Amino acid sequence: ERIVNQIRRLAENPRPSGIKALASNVYRLRIGLCRVIYKVYDNEKVILIGRFARRSERTYQNCENLF
Numbered sequence: 001e002r003i004v005n006q007i008r009r010l011a012e013n014p015r016p017s018g019i020k021a022l023a024s025n026v027y028r029l030r031i032g033l034c035r036v037i038y039k040v041y042d043n044e045k046v047i048l049i050g051r052f053a054r055r056s057e058r059t060y061q062n063c064e065n066l067f
Contacts, residue, residue, distance in 0.1 A: 003052075006031050010047050014040045022063055026050075035059050039067045 006029065009016065020028045022037065029036040037051040037060070050066030053059045 003031050003034065007036065007049070010038065014038075014047050022060070026063060026067065028060075037063055037066060 010029070015027065016029075018030065020030075022028055025040045025042070027038055027040065029038065033055050035051075035053055035055050036049060037053075038047055038049045040047055048067060050063070051059070
């Protein structure tokens with residue numbers, strides 16, 4: 001439920017405080033031990049989630065190829 005609520009909040013504010021920019025319009029949202037990697041398409045008003053994963057060494061690998 002916590003995860004769903006955090007993701008729904010992205011619809012209202014795709015760049016909340018506490019996120020980390022990984023690349024151009026690609027961000028990381030931290031939810032406990034999990035990470036959400038997503039990209040914001042401002043012109044289309046779309047947020048695309050590329051990865052939802054538990055934090056590990058592989059969480060951020062190939063993020064540029066997700067979108």
